[in-house]
Amino acid sequence: MSEKIRVRFAPSPTGPLHIGGARSALFNWLLARRFGGQMIVRIEDTDLERSSRESEENILASLRWLGLDWDEGIQVGGPNGPYRQTERLGIYKEYIDKLLAEGQAYHCYCSEEELEQEREVLLAKGELPRYLGKCRCLSGEEKARQEGEGRKPVVRFRVPDDRVITIPDLVRGDVSFESNGIGDYVIVKSDGIPTYNFAVVIDDATMDITHVIRGEEHLSNTPRQVLLYEALGLTAPKFAHVSLILGKDRSKMSKRHGSTAVEQYRSKGYLPEALINFLALLGWSPVGEEEFFTLEQLVEQFSLDRVARNPAVFDLDKLNWLNGHYIRQSPVEHITDLASPFLRQAGYLEGEIDGDKRRWLELVVKSVQEYPAYMEEIIQHVGIYFEDEIEFENEEAKGVLLQEPIPAVMEAFEAKLREVPDLTVEATQQLLKALTKELMLGGKLVYMPLRVALTGQTHGPELFYIIPILGKEKTMDRIKQTMGKLK
Numbered sequence: 001m002s003e004k005i006r007v008r009f010a011p012s013p014t015g016p017l018h019i020g021g022a023r024s025a026l027f028n029w030l031l032a033r034r035f036g037g038q039m040i041v042r043i044e045d046t047d048l049e050r051s052s053r054e055s056e057e058n059i060l061a062s063l064r065w066l067g068l069d070w071d072e073g074i075q076v077g078g079p080n081g082p083y084r085q086t087e088r089l090g091i092y093k094e095y096i097d098k099l100l101a102e103g104q105a106y107h108c109y110c111s112e113e114e115l116e117q118e119r120e121v122l123l124a125k126g127e128l129p130r131y132l133g134k135c136r137c138l139s140g141e142e143k144a145r146q147e148g149e150g151r152k153p154v155v156r157f158r159v160p161d162d163r164v165i166t167i168p169d170l171v172r173g174d175v176s177f178e179s180n181g182i183g184d185y186v187i188v189k190s191d192g193i194p195t196y197n198f199a200v201v202i203d204d205a206t207m208d209i210t211h212v213i214r215g216e217e218h219l220s221n222t223p224r225q226v227l228l229y230e231a232l233g234l235t236a237p238k239f240a241h242v243s244l245i246l247g248k249d250r251s252k253m254s255k256r257h258g259s260t261a262v263e264q265y266r267s268k269g270y271l272p273e274a275l276i277n278f279l280a281l282l283g284w285s286p287v288g289e290e291e292f293f294t295l296e297q298l299v300e301q302f303s304l305d306r307v308a309r310n311p312a313v314f315d316l317d318k319l320n321w322l323n324g325h326y327i328r329q330s331p332v333e334h335i336t337d338l339a340s341p342f343l344r345q346a347g348y349l350e351g352e353i354d355g356d357k358r359r360w361l362e363l364v365v366k367s368v369q370e371y372p373a374y375m376e377e378i379i380q381h382v383g384i385y386f387e388d389e390i391e392f393e394n395e396e397a398k399g400v401l402l403q404e405p406i407p408a409v410m411e412a413f414e415a416k417l418r419e420v421p422d423l424t425v426e427a428t429q430q431l432l433k434a435l436t437k438e439l440m441l442g443g444k445l446v447y448m449p450l451r452v453a454l455t456g457q458t459h460g461p462e463l464f465y466i467i468p469i470l471g472k473e474k475t476m477d478r479i480k481q482t483m484g485k486l487k
């Protein structure tokens with residue numbers, strides 16, 4: 001690609017950043033980064049009622065959390081600002097006036113009721129509901145009369161008749177629409193605010209956007225936008241419409257299929273690198289069999305011709321699997337930072353955590369790092385270190401301690417434990433090795449009983465973590481406690 005790529009992500013701040021929006025942002029970002037282009041982020045807030053600064057901040061924070069930055073736009077500035085549509089009304093007005101002056105747009109005074117009536121008539125005839133152009137040729141007098149009655153007009157774009165608009169979509173190939181099915185659409189609402197379909201065209205054109213990658217749900221807007229580029233003598237960007245995201249049951253992804261907002265994944269303790277990896281595979285497919293991709297690797301490999309036309313299926317199990325992988329791969333220091341808020345919330349941590357306490361906490365996290373799919377789940381695995389009262393998980397666990405040599409094993413273990421000067425993981429490994437050797441007993445009569453004596457359970461983290469995490473005193477107390485429960 002020789003032209004300088006300029007792409008954009010243009011969310012409407014009417015809620016938090018969704019999975020689908022995040023995927024659009026990612027694909028745009030990847031294209032820009034791959035080809036040395038630029039990424040612009042701007043805000044489409046023409047829906048005054050539903051837009052909020054809170055949503056805007058949520059979206060931008062989620063993008064940053066995912067590691068997606070931008071070269072120009074909201075928060076960072078640039079030569080084509082402002083980057084919020086409600087602050088660009090003056091820019092739009094110029095173009096609207098031009099269309100009005102040329103007769104390519106006109107004022108329409110039809111009321112809601114009139115439009116609804118027209119709609120019903122068309123539907124009853126089995127026709128596509130659309131505006132039939134009642135106000136196309138109002139005389140000056142008629143207009144004055146309407147305004148005299150206090151009616152505030154909208155501005156409609158005069159859609160040319162009998163046109164076929166073909167969009168060479170970079171994902172879907174040529175997609176054609178007939179202009180006769182469209183009907184003159186509103187480009188400025190009665191409150192003077194332009195509609196999305198108009199403002200987006202002016203923004204993309206004045207910001208020299210070369211590629212528009214967005215969700216398939218916008219495909220039907222594209223012919224409307226293409227007609228406006230034509231009418232204004234502007235060059236349209238290239239379009240790529242990425243397929244819908246479906247739930248596993250093949251219906252459109254919704255809350256029923258899992259959280260739809262990026263922030264929800266963040267707050268459950270998903271890692272941004274896992275979500276990025278997952279989003280990339282939601283529609284794009286790599287050349288080989290590899291499933292793990294860092295952002296850097298994606299930048300090297302991403303191309304629009306490997307974006308699928310068919311819908312992508314949102315598979316939460318796959319996200320969990322990827323996330324578990326990234327949790328296991330991450331340095332324990334990082335995972336400890338991520339785990340800490342959950343541990344605090346569960347009441348397992350209090351006050352400042354530094355020095356020895358921090359090292360201890362890292363060992364706790366390391367001992368269970370392989371288990372959780374997302375950090376919130378870590379709580380299910382660390383209870384064994386924090387609960388004071390040990391219960392046998394079942395009769396089978398209790399049975400492990402009822403075997404004849406167990407009291408002697410416990411005694412031998414405790415004797416060795418007392419002698420260890422510094423109870424590290426390595427020292428514990430050596431202790432356990434020496435113990436099995438000395439007793440000439442295998443794991444079944446040493447490791448398993450110790451595990452049950454210390455945790456009440458037959459499965460869990462490695463003993464060489466559990467023992468130093470509990471420390472000498474607690475280890476001995478627990479053995480006393482559980483052995484005492486056998487009587």
Ligand code: GLU
Nearest residue numbers: 010011012044200214218
């Ligand atoms: N504001 C639109 C949305 O949030 C994006 C439209 C576009 O990318 O053109 O869905």
